[in-house]
Amino acid sequence: MQKNLNKVESKFDDKLGIHDMRLAQIKQVLKLFTLCTTFFLSLTFALNANAHDHGHNDHESPVMGLQLYSLRNQMAEDTKQALAYVKKWGINAVEGGGMLHGKSLMDFKALLEEHDIEIVSVDTSFEEMRDNPMGAAYKAHYYGAKYATIYWVPHNGDIGFTIDDANATIKVLNEGGKVLKEHGITLQYHPHGYELTEYQDGTLLDHIIQNVTEADIQMDVFWIKQGGGNPVEILRKYEGRFTSLHLKDRLPGSPNSSTGSADVETNVVLGDGDVGISEVIKEARKQGIKYYFIEDESSRVLTQIPKSIQYIKPQLQ
DSSP, X not given: OHHHHHHHHHHHHHHHHHHHHHXXXXXXXXXXXXXXXXXXXXXXXXXXXXXXXXXXXXXXOOEEEEEGGGGHHHHHHOHHHHHHHHHHTTOOEEEEOSOOTTOOHHHHHHHHHHTTOEEEEEEEOHHHHHHOHHHHHHHHHHHTOSEEEEOOOOOOTTTOSOHXXXXXXXXXXXXXXXXXXXXXXXXXXXXXXXXXXXXXXXXXXXXXXXXXOSOEEEXXXXXXXXXXXXXXXXXXXXXXXXXXXXXXXXXXXXXXXXXXXXXXXXXXXXXXXXXXXXXXXXXXXXXXXXXXXXXXXXXXXXXXXXXXXXXXXXXXX
């Protein structure tokens, strides 16, 4: 009987051995599958990260948009009618969200959705990014925006924008930009012309761009021209650093200034001024810049914007 038991145990052990061998083979296959999956996921994440860092140079189809500040007066009177103009012009991508014109956040967003308008870049400020960058992140996500943009750095107008102001700007852009980046939002800085003050072998704008690592730059071609710069030359000098443009033209013969201010009535139909809009668009498209936001602060905005659209639309196709 013991002999028979030994035979049974031997057969059972043989089956267990085969079973263990199959388990070992399965484990090896699963291990190999896991290693391959990990490798391909790591590769995918690396490629996506690279695309995010250089996403504005991947030659996506250009998008024409509008800075809603252009219609600040019309929106203050009748927000719904002002947004109806935007829809009539065939524009779906806008910058804004900072001025609610007496509406609640929910009502303002509902009006945007009613007119099929998407906020691509939400308005933020130097102070908000310095003191409460998470507030800007929440605001951007509420609107579904990809970007948040700073348009002005407070400084002493009597002495102008200084190296101390520039360094404070760099600090806020890097620290605030890092916070936004962690939450999927890209911070943009919008130079206003006063940064073109001479500094060392270049300008304070050079100093800012060369030292900012956590934010991108939005070029307002009017303010670059107004500050004495050449928009196309600066685009070429810092290829890959600009995520979007503000397209705004200037009345020929207008004087330059380093204060970041100008007569709004010098805003003219795109192509009629001295900024060189066509050359700017050509270079920007060559670099793969995606967003082209029209801005017109003049009192003639309702008649000028349709003409500006007519001028640039063929150049973006």
